[in-house]
Amino acid sequence: MEPKTANLSTCSYGDTKGRIYDYAVLPWGALEPHNYHLPYATDVLLSHALSLEAVEKAADDWNVSGGVFPPVWLGSQNPGQWDLPFCIHARYETQKALLGDVVASLYRQGFRCLFIVNGHGGNSFKNMVRDLAFDYPDFTVVAVSWFTILPHDDYFEEPGEHADEMETSLMMHYHPEHVRMEMAGEGREKPFAARSLKEKVGWMPRNWTKISDDTGVGNPMKSSAEKGKRYAGDLVAKLSLLFTEVAKGDIYI
Numbered sequence: 001m002e003p004k005t006a007n008l009s010t011c012s013y014g015d016t017k018g019r020i021y022d023y024a025v026l027p028w029g030a031l032e033p034h035n036y037h038l039p040y041a042t043d044v045l046l047s048h049a050l051s052l053e054a055v056e057k058a059a060d061d062w063n064v065s066g067g068v069f070p071p072v073w074l075g076s077q078n079p080g081q082w083d084l085p086f087c088i089h090a091r092y093e094t095q096k097a098l099l100g101d102v103v104a105s106l107y108r109q110g111f112r113c114l115f116i117v118n119g120h121g122g123n124s125f126k127n128m129v130r131d132l133a134f135d136y137p138d139f140t141v142v143a144v145s146w147f148t149i150l151p152h153d154d155y156f157e158e159p160g161e162h163a164d165e166m167e168t169s170l171m172m173h174y175h176p177e178h179v180r181m182e183m184a185g186e187g188r189e190k191p192f193a194a195r196s197l198k199e200k201v202g203w204m205p206r207n208w209t210k211i212s213d214d215t216g217v218g219n220p221m222k223s224s225a226e227k228g229k230r231y232a233g234d235l236v237a238k239l240s241l242l243f244t245e246v247a248k249g250d251i252y253i
């Protein structure tokens with residue numbers, strides 16, 4: 001049977017030559033400390049793994065074909081994390097230039113549909129996508145932050161925010177060889193002293209080194225591969241349907 005998908009980290013031109021693809025997927029993450037027990041590249045690895053599975057499912061279930069790029073690791077940082085070794089902050093302009101080049105090249109090749117699958121809370125693509133919609137009216141860019149799709153309470157006992165039970169469980173499911181629970185800190189968050197900021201009357205980026213000793217926000221101790229598998233399965237179902245509906249052009253009534 002002909003492959004309908006392209007994992008662009010592993011496939012060759014021999015696989016893609018002469019084939020028509022309905023859409024492309026750009027997984028996007030960040031490179032930053034994730035408590036002491038998860039890799040710097042956690043957001044990158046998870047966005048990539050979910051994208052690959054969702055593209056496969058869309059091909060199997062609905063016969064639409066997509067390609068998944070190697071993930072982008074340049075994320076927007078909260079100020080505190082960029083003080084930590086090897087943690088790189090990518091500016092808005094850097095991310096926008098990168099995304100613009102991807103869209104310009106795809107457009108030349110005849111593509112008209114790109115999904116950004118984002119796994120990093122500090123990344124925000126909405127205004128970039130608005131600009132691209134203005135520049136390329138017949139090219140659809142959809143941004144999805146997968147960690148916002150499903151309510152974490154339905155899957156995890158102590159949902160947190162960063163290197164928490166959710167991220168740790170997903171890593172145990174997809175990349176158990178990279179999880180070192182014996183090193184994990186408790187991910188205890190120190191809230192803002194300012195009540196207005198604590199109550200989210202106003203927003204400002206948090207200095208991460210002031211809100212957590214181990215960089216984690218959320219206790220990872222109750223994580224399990226089974227929880228990760230169940231959550232990942234539901235996420236992949238949501239993502240594959242999104243890819244299918246948009247790639248087929250079923251957007252408006």
Ligand SMILES: [Zn+2]
Binds near residue numbers: 043119163167
């Ligand atoms: Zn993360």
